[in-house]
Amino acid sequence: MVIPVYDDADTTPGIRPWAVWILFALNVGVFLVCAVLPPQFVQMLAFNFGIVPAFVVAGVTPEGVTLMIPPVLTLVTYTFLHANWVHLAANMLFLYVLGDNVERAMGHLRFIVFYVVCGIAGGLAHVAMASASGAPLIGASGAISGVVSAYVLLRPTARVTLLVAGILPITARAFWIIALWFAWQVANLVVPLAETSVAYWSHVAGFLAGLVLTALLRRRDVTLPWFTR
Numbered sequence: 001m002v003i004p005v006y007d008d009a010d011t012t013p014g015i016r017p018w019a020v021w022i023l024f025a026l027n028v029g030v031f032l033v034c035a036v037l038p039p040q041f042v043q044m045l046a047f048n049f050g051i052v053p054a055f056v057v058a059g060v061t062p063e064g065v066t067l068m069i070p071p072v073l074t075l076v077t078y079t080f081l082h083a084n085w086v087h088l089a090a091n092m093l094f095l096y097v098l099g100d101n102v103e104r105a106m107g108h109l110r111f112i113v114f115y116v117v118c119g120i121a122g123g124l125a126h127v128a129m130a131s132a133s134g135a136p137l138i139g140a141s142g143a144i145s146g147v148v149s150a151y152v153l154l155r156p157t158a159r160v161t162l163l164v165a166g167i168l169p170i171t172a173r174a175f176w177i178i179a180l181w182f183a184w185q186v187a188n189l190v191v192p193l194a195e196t197s198v199a200y201w202s203h204v205a206g207f208l209a210g211l212v213l214t215a216l217l218r219r220r221d222v223t224l225p226w227f228t229r
Contacts, residue, residue: 031082051074053137056127078123078139081138126142145205156174
């Protein structure tokens with residue numbers, strides 16, 4: 001596992017990342033609530049608020065099954081559920097380390113729209129590729145993948161320090177780190193290296209959505225280094 005721990009300070013005057021802090025708190029809060037609930041109840045929440053592709057494709061649930069919300073709304077709610085603390089910590093570290101820079105470039109409300117839409121894109125990709133699945137997809141990875149792609153558009157040369165395998169610190173330019181991260185996602189789609197429950201299509205779709213949305217939602221005074229000299 002590769003997770004960021006900090007990056008170069010962005011000296012550009014900006015705004016406090018209230019949206020990042022709110023999203024962070026919501027994800028952690030939901031996880032803490034789930035941690036004290038009986039396992040059966042947590043599983044029920046996963047089926048109600050996680051994405052079950054078969055439910056989304058049909059638009060309804062099988063006879064005899066009643067959900068708390070329409071299946072289409074799970075394209076948003078699934079991002080706030082996590083399987084375990086490692087799953088949560090990895091996503092939240094990406095959000096905390098990289099997200100403030102993206103929010104500064106967009107503003108609070110646009111960043112929230114960006115985050116939600118990237119999550120929806122990731123969820124739709126998973127539904128498209130596993131339409132018959134009755135297993136719930138949970139986690140913020142699709143939305144976080146959008147944050148990752150936005151960061152590399154906005155700060156490609158920033159130096160980011162990572163922990164590899166949770167212990168080995170490595171510092172490198174954001175472009176190279178994120179390029180390798182994306183290549184790993186694609187490699188697992190083309191030639192799966194092992195049996196896994198990771199939704200790589202969700203990651204790739206969230207990443208691509210982030211590239212498009214960053215160009216559309218950034219503030220007018222924010223330039224993209226890739227397209228300026």
